[in-house]
Amino acid sequence: xxxxxxxxxxxxxxxxxxxxxxxxxxxxxxxxxxxxxxxxxxxxxxxxxxxxxxxxxxxxxxxxxxxxxxxxxxxxxxxxxxxxxxxxxxxxxxxxxxxxxxxxxxxxxxxxxxxxxxxxxxxxxxxxxxxxxxxxxxxxxxxxxxxxxxxxxxxxxxxxxxxxxxxxxxxxxxxxxxxxxxxxxxxxxxxxxxxxxxxxxxxxxxxxxxxxxxxxxxxxxxxx
Ligand SMILES: *Cc1c(COP(=O)(O)O)cnc(C)c1O
Numbered sequence: 158x159x160x161x162x163x164x165x166x167x168x169x170x171x172x173x174x175x176x177x178x179x180x181x182x183x184x185x186x187x188x189x190x191x192x193x194x195x196x197x198x199x200x201x202x203x204x205x206x207x208x209x210x211x212x213x214x215x216x217x218x219x220x221x222x223x224x225x226x227x228x229x230x231x232x233x234x235x236x237x238x239x240x241x242x243x244x245x246x247x248x249x250x251x252x253x254x255x256x257x258x259x260x261x262x263x264x265x266x267x268x269x270x271x272x273x274x275x276x277x278x279x280x281x282x283x284x285x286x287x288x289x290x291x292x293x294x295x296x297x298x299x300x301x302x303x304x305x306x307x308x309x310x311x312x313x314x315x316x317x318x319x320x321x322x323x324x325x326x327x328x329x330x331x332x333x334x335x336x337x338x339x340x341x342x343x344x345x346x347x348x349x350x351x352x353x354x355x356x357x358x359x360x361x362x363x364x365x366x367x368x369x370x371x372x373x374x375x376x377x378x379x380x381x
Pocket of ligand 1: 213234315356357372375376
C-alpha cells in the first residue's frame, strides 16, 4: 500500500474520532513510526505530507537522520539508555521516553538547548512496559525543576496490545487525568500540553480520550 493511501484512511479515522469527542482534527499530530521501514519508505511518508517521524533506536535514528537531514521533526520514542543520550540529543526534537531521574540528569547535562521531553507512564501496570507508575508522576515532575534544559512537554503511554476497548479507554483516561493534575500546577518548565498515546491498533480510542500525538507505524508505513 502507498503511504498516501494509508494516510488518507488514517485521516478519515481521525476526523471521526474527533467528531465523537468534540475535538478538532488539527489538535492531533501524526507521528510516522519508521522503525521497521527503509529510508525510501520514510521519504515516501514525507512526500505524502508527514512532518513528524519517530524512531525507537539510536541506529535507526542516525541512519534516517543522516539521509533526511533537517526535513522532519524527530521524535525518539523508545526506551533510552543513559549512555546513549549523547548520541541522539542533537538529532531529536522530542524525547517521549523520560522515565527516570538518572536519564533526566543525563539529558540535562548533554543538551545544548531546552529539550522537549514527555514523561512515559505505565498506566496499565503491565510488567513488561517501561514508564513510571501513575502515583510516582507528580513527585517526578517536581524533581525535574532542578534541570534547566528539560521542558516537560507532555506525557506518553503505551497501552497493552489487546482488543478490550473499554480497558483501553480507561488507560488513556488515566493519562489525561494526570496531565490535568500537572497543568493545574502551572509550572513554567512543565506546560504538559501533549498527550502521546495511540498506535496502529488503538489510535482512534486514544484520540477520543484526548491524544495530541499518535504514533503510527504499521498502519501508515507498514512493517517492512
Ligand atoms: C513501534 C512503536 C509504535 C508504533 O507501533 P505500530 O503498532 O506499528 O503502530 C508506537 N510507539 C512506540 C513506542 C513504538 O515502539
